[in-house]
Amino acid sequence: MRKRFGIPGTAALIALAIALACASVSVRPASAANKPPSSAAPVLLLYDSLALSTPREGNVETLERLFAAYGVPVAAMSIDRYAKGTLKSYRRVAVVRNAPDLSIADDALASDLAAYDGDYLQIGGQELPGRVQARLGLALTAAPLDTIRLEAGDYGQTLSAVEDLDYIAGASGDAKRYGTLTFASDGTRSPYAVSAGGCAYASYLAGGGLTELALAYALKDWLHAGGEFGAYVLIKEIYPFSDLELLKTLADKLYDAGVPFTASVKPVFYNTDYPAMQRYLQALQYVQARNGSIVVDAPAVAATSTAADGSLHGKMSGFIELLAANGIAPLGMGAGLFWTYDNVYASQGMSFFDSVFLEPNADGQHVQSTGTSAAFAFSPYVMPFTQFQDFERLSAVPRTPLPLNLALSFDLFPDAASMDVAVAAISRSWISFADLKSGPHAVHTDRLTVQSSGGSLLIDGKALDIGKHERAVDADYAYTAAAKTSFAKLFGVQNRILLVIIGAALAVFVLFLFIGYRRYKRKFLYPGGRHDAL
Amino acid sequence: MTPYDILMLISVICIWSLLLVNVALIVAGYLFYLQTDRLPVPSLPETPPFVSVMVPAHNEGMVIVKTVESLLALNYPHDRYEIIVINDNSSDNSSELLAGLQRRYADRNLIVINTDKVTGGKGKSNALNIGFAQSKGELIAIYDADNTPEKTALTYLVAEIMADAKLGAVIGKFRTRNRNASLLTRFINIETLSFQWMAQAGRWKLFKLCTIPGTNFIMRRHIVEEIGGWDVKAIAEDTEISFRIYMMGYRIKFQPKSVTWEQEPQTVKVWFKQRSRWAKGNVYVIVKNFPLLFNRKAARIRFDILYFVAIYFLLVSSLIVSDLLLVLHALGYVKTTIAGFSSFLWMLAITLFVVGTYITLITEKGEMKLSNLWLIMLMYVTYCQMWMVVAAYGLYNYFKDQIFKREVKWYKTERF
Numbered sequence: 047m048r049k050r051f052g053i054p055g056t057a058a059l060i061a062l063a064i065a066l067a068c069a070s071v072s073v074r075p076a077s078a079a080n081k082p083p084s085s086a087a088p089v090l091l092l093y094d095s096l097a098l099s100t101p102r103e104g105n106v107e108t109l110e111r112l113f114a115a116y117g118v119p120v121a122a123m124s125i126d127r128y129a130k131g132t133l134k135s136y137r138r139v140a141v142v143r144n145a146p147d148l149s150i151a152d153d154a155l156a157s158d159l160a161a162y163d164g165d166y167l168q169i170g171g172q173e174l175p176g177r178v179q180a181r182l183g184l185a186l187t188a189a190p191l192d193t194i195r196l197e198a199g200d201y202g203q204t205l206s207a208v209e210d211l212d213y214i215a216g217a218s219g220d221a222k223r224y225g226t227l228t229f230a231s232d233g234t235r236s237p238y239a240v241s242a243g244g245c246a247y248a249s250y251l252a253g254g255g256l257t258e259l260a261l262a263y264a265l266k267d268w269l270h271a272g273g274e275f276g277a278y279v280l281i282k283e284i285y286p287f288s289d290l291e292l293l294k295t296l297a298d299k300l301y302d303a304g305v306p307f308t309a310s311v312k313p314v315f316y317n318t319d320y321p322a323m324q325r326y327l328q329a330l331q332y333v334q335a336r337n338g339s340i341v342v343d344a345p346a347v348a349a350t351s352t353a354a355d356g357s358l359h360g361k362m363s364g365f366i367e368l369l370a371a372n373g374i375a376p377l378g379m380g381a382g383l384f385w386t387y388d389n390v391y392a393s394q395g396m397s398f399f400d401s402v403f404l405e406p407n408a409d410g411q412h413v414q415s416t417g418t419s420a421a422f423a424f425s426p427y428v429m430p431f432t433q434f435q436d437f438e439r440l441s442a443v444p445r446t447p448l449p450l451n452l453a454l455s456f457d458l459f460p461d462a463a464s465m466d467v468a469v470a471a472i473s474r475s476w477i478s479f480a481d482l483k484s485g486p487h488a489v490h491t492d493r494l495t496v497q498s499s500g501g502s503l504l505i506d507g508k509a510l511d512i513g514k515h516e517r518a519v520d521a522d523y524a525y526t527a528a529a530k531t532s533f534a535k536l537f538g539v540q541n542r543i544l545l546v547i548i549g550a551a552l553a554v555f556v557l558f559l560f561i562g563y564r565r566y567k568r569k570f571l572y573p574g575g576r577h578d579a580l
Numbered sequence: 581m582t583p584y585d586i587l588m589l590i591s592v593i594c595i596w597s598l599l600l601v602n603v604a605l606i607v608a609g610y611l612f613y614l615q616t617d618r619l620p621v622p623s624l625p626e627t628p629p630f631v632s633v634m635v636p637a638h639n640e641g642m643v644i645v646k647t648v649e650s651l652l653a654l655n656y657p658h659d660r661y662e663i664i665v666i667n668d669n670s671s672d673n674s675s676e677l678l679a680g681l682q683r684r685y686a687d688r689n690l691i692v693i694n695t696d697k698v699t700g701g702k703g704k705s706n707a708l709n710i711g712f713a714q715s716k717g718e719l720i721a722i723y724d725a726d727n728t729p730e731k732t733a734l735t736y737l738v739a740e741i742m743a744d745a746k747l748g749a750v751i752g753k754f755r756t757r758n759r760n761a762s763l764l765t766r767f768i769n770i771e772t773l774s775f776q777w778m779a780q781a782g783r784w785k786l787f788k789l790c791t792i793p794g795t796n797f798i799m800r801r802h803i804v805e806e807i808g809g810w811d812v813k814a815i816a817e818d819t820e821i822s823f824r825i826y827m828m829g830y831r832i833k834f835q836p837k838s839v840t841w842e843q844e845p846q847t848v849k850v851w852f853k854q855r856s857r858w859a860k861g862n863v864y865v866i867v868k869n870f871p872l873l874f875n876r877k878a879a880r881i882r883f884d885i886l887y888f889v890a891i892y893f894l895l896v897s898s899l900i901v902s903d904l905l906l907v908l909h910a911l912g913y914v915k916t917t918i919a920g921f922s923s924f925l926w927m928l929a930i931t932l933f934v935v936g937t938y939i940t941l942i943t944e945k946g947e948m949k950l951s952n953l954w955l956i957m958l959m960y961v962t963y964c965q966m967w968m969v970v971a972a973y974g975l976y977n978y979f980k981d982q983i984f985k986r987e988v989k990w991y992k993t994e995r996f
Binding site: 530531532533534536537538540541544545547548549551552554555556558559561562563565566569570 | 582585589596600603606607610614617917918919920921922924925928929931932935936938939942943945946948
């Protein structure tokens with residue numbers, strides 16, 4: 047297989063360069079030390095249905111994020127929109143079959159697949175190209191609605207009421223098997239996925255469950271992704287007006303627990319001289335000093351944003367430079383997947399980074415969408431820690447290496463109690479979390495370069511002192527610049543003089559008040575006093 | 581720096597200068613209170629002088645009987661004073677009521693002069709001139725038709741003026757009879773007390789100057805004769821005659837122990853009409869006497885002229901200009917860059933106003949209560965601001981009268 051991949055691999059790299067140029071996505075090449083792996087040739091992702099309103103909804107996006115986690119650009123399209131001959135541009139194709147009732151036998155895709163000899167992955171469905179079927183020696187059987195137990199790596203999960211699942215009843219002996227499916231009704235066991243010689247098949251993929259991790263084991267081999275992967279703790283939703291004291295306490299607790307972590311911080315583009323911003327920066331400095339790494343979260347996109355605006359690049363570089371000026375070294379970015387499918391976001395907002403934490407899409411809005419995603423040298427797969435907690439651990443201590451870089455995410459906690467619970471859960475997980483700054487990451491702006499390597503942070507090549515440097519924030523900050531005033535000196539002098547005069551007069555009045563009070567009591571309140579009323 | 585800044589600067593200087601002057605007056609007034617409170621009122625001469633008490637009235641049927649009865653009850657020797665009520669062109673039942681009083685008190689010196697629109701009806705000054713023509717007293721005392729003087733009021737005034745030949749007139753104090761009737765009368769009560777202890781007592785203490793308040797005062801007959809009676813064109817005949825007394829070299833003294841109680845307006849409408857009339861009258865007097873500022877013989881009263889000019893012209897125009905500029909600046913029509921005083925100073929100044937007013941209040945029985953403190957604060961943001969409108973309206977009316985040559989007539993406070 048390696049031999050076969052040698053020449054096409056080089057060709058694929060050239061093809062990637064062409065594809066990126068065609069897509070007008072200007073992603074800064076990663077540093078030499080952090081180049082995307084050889085698996086970075088683009089994948090054509092085809093799907094028959096997005097499976098909306100079914101348990102499989104979101105699995106196409108999940109697959110896109112999984113590819114992104116391996117630094118692989120993806121060109122995703124519906125099989126309906128497939129144009130004959132498209133396959134010729136790709137050496138890797140992934141097909142997601144969510145709708146068993148939709149056949150592709152008569153489509154242009156079927157004929158192109160018949161002639162296709164590149165790497166092929168299919169998830170679900172029983173219609174496979176003959177070459178793939180033969181290579182994998184697959185025997186697929188449609189399973190009735192059932193409860194299925196999935197085990198992959200060190201984890202297991204029971205999947206309730208799974209329907210339309212085609213399980214692998216048989217596969218060729220040399221095909222590598224990944225994970226196990228056990229049907230609750232009759233105890234039937236089958237591999238979750240198999241792969242052999244650039245072909246792979248997985249039975250089922252649903253977002254938000256263990257299938258994400260199970261498929262990653264198969265993808266790792268299918269994409270020939272090498273190296274060691276790590277698990278990261280990612281804290282999200284950090285704003286200038288978050289509870290910064292809680293953030294500092296969290297940093298202390300994770301530091302004490304020996305857990306390195308990454309804080310994804312929302313950027314601020316305006317009023318960066320305000321005290322609130324200074325306190326924000328100081329909190330981030332503190333986080334960094336407590337072995338936390340900083341990544342810049344994607345800014346919220348306004349509904350009115352347009353491609354013509356062109357301000358994103360300047361804003362993002364300004365924030366990165368502001369962080370750097372305050373002794374904070376951002377090592378990457380956090381963004382929704384849809385950012386990678388947008389020319390403007392990718393070229394203006396992400397081009398500074400070679401490391402991006404890609405999260406599931408929220409309410410994303412494109413400015414200028416493109417068909418092929420941008421890829422990054424380092425792009426951990428972001429999974430909420432609550433999802434990970436749903437996985438059953440098959441052994442007390444994890445033994446199987448992770449198949450991809452995995453970022454277990456938390457939103458900054460609303461209170462200390464929930465923070466304590468989460469920190470305790472992290473400590474109990476027995477996962478050896480990796481320190482982001484131990485790896486090579488680079489951020490480039492027009493004016494500076496931020497890098498990390500071997501646990502050190504560098505700004506323009508100079509090592510950064512990450513000790514705590516608390517500065518007092520001016521509480522009397524003038525939020526609006528004082529307007530130029532006339533007669534300021536005159537009023538200043540008069541103010542002082544009048545303060546003395548009025549102060550003295552007030553003192554005299556208070557004395558009079560005291561005298562008046564005594565006199566009033568003597569004159570009007572005591573019996574025998576003088577009454578001069580009518 | 582813009583022209584508006586200069587205007588604003590002048591306004592601010594005027595406002596603060598007057599504030600400081602008033603602070604000095606309050607201090608002096610309070611010292612005068614401490615001084616007079618200890619001293620007894622001079623005694624009457626062995627043979628008390630004959631006094632003519634004049635009461636000009638125009639449609640005062642509602643209050644005139646009570647006023648005359650309280651004047652008849654004064655503890656001044658009954659055979660040594662006469663009461664002359666000038667019922668000036670009244671269309672109500674005043675003449676019948678007064679005739680009834682005359683019948684009931686046939687043994688007393690009660691003279692009623694009824695005029696009609698031919699012989700009278702030309703205002704308070706004219707009525708006073710008519711009454712004066714029939715008076716016999718060597719001293720002339722005047723009370724408004726809505727007054728209830730205390731029994732000792734006249735005695736104290738006479739004793740004071742007879743004790744010092746340099747005094748051309750002596751003025752007493754007036755209090756608010758209906759002070760608990762409404763929020764407005766509570767404000768007026770505070771205002772009158774504060775004004776008298778500050779503007780009257782303070783000026784007397786510092787400059788030996790006072791202004792005749794229009795009621796509860798006494799003056800020498802020969803002075804009235806020498807100045808040719810009251811100026812019939814003047815609405816504020818009291819202020820007018822004060823200047824004329826000063827010019828003759830006499831002084832006007834404040835004797836706070838002589839007290840009369842008067843009925844004050846209970847509604848804003850009536851109050852506004854009364855006060856804008858006073859303001860207009862005072863403007864007339866200021867304009868008329870302004871040349872005295874440059875008259876060497878009037879050196880002693882320069883402060884008074886300046887004080888009135890400052891109050892009715894400078895303060896009013898300064899407040900209007902500064903408020904106007906503030907509003908225009910806020911609306912973006914005018915650009916001002918002038919610096920200002922610190923908020924702390926403004927806060928101190930307001931505190932000073934509240935404390936200063938309160939110490940003048942607690943010189944009187946029944947006024948030392950916490951509610952008065954709140955009232956003063958409320959007064960600062962309401963009544964005091966209304967004064968600016970009143971003064972401005974009075975000024976406007978004065979010039980309007982000058983342009984259209986309107987004739988002076990009775991402007992009286994409506995009764996209720």
